[in-house]
Amino acid sequence: MSNVLVWIIWFLAAGGCLATGVAVVSVTNPFYSALALIGNLASLAVLYLLLAAEFLAAAQVLVYAGAVMVMFLFVVAYLGGRADAPWAGGPPLLRAAAVVAAAALLVEVVVVVGLAWGDNLQEPAEVSDSFGSPAEIGELFVTSHLLAFEITSIVLLVAAIGGVVLGTTPEKEEAE
Amino acid sequence: MDGPDIGWYLIVAALLFGIGALGVMMRRSPLIVLLSTEIMLNAANLTLIAFARQQGDLDGQIFALAVMAVAAAEVAIGLGLIVAMARRRIVLDVDQASALRG
Known part of the structure; x- marks a missing residue:
């Protein structure tokens, strides 16, 4: 792929990503906020693809933009008008x-990135075509990162049980 | 590598993180606060993946996947809390729901 084309795609994805991010924070209606976050996650997936993270880009769209955001939209629909806060x-x-704190965070990160730019941010490592493919990620998960994989599954199990417990109405309240 | 340097990706991630932090600090609806947290987590993920590409090491991508799983867990719990709040007729406003009492 030619250099110019990559830059164009990068600009579209990064611009879309920032614009939808601003929309998530600034729109009043939570439904539109959630929809904007789907756009944000999708354009992030494009950036992941440019960074040779194919499996993560696919997982981002399937897990995040798909499953997690559907959960969000269901809750927004369930709450209806009650979801609107000032x-x-x-x-x-x-x-x-709040604005000053967020700006300070941003300036700190940008300064650190700017300082490191000349030294070691310019020449990325050479990677093979299979870098970031499902096969390589999967192999790492069952070899050197097995513990992380198992802990992740426990975290998800605990969260699922917690979600059920939180969602169940206590008996004494149902009687009221 | 074709296209922009890693630094440009890091700048985008920093901007996203700032936007998310602003959302968490300013908005009052717990739903929007959760969405803003997602933006911050994704900004961190973008940095992890950018550095993984820079170093030619897949460990960063593995970490990003773990972050994704934790984010999914966090959304499940957070939405469960919001639904529980709505059922008990607590006003959905993070400034008013400040007492942690059953």
């Missing part, structure tokens, strides 16, 4: 502090 909270001073 846009921002607290006294104006707190809101200004």
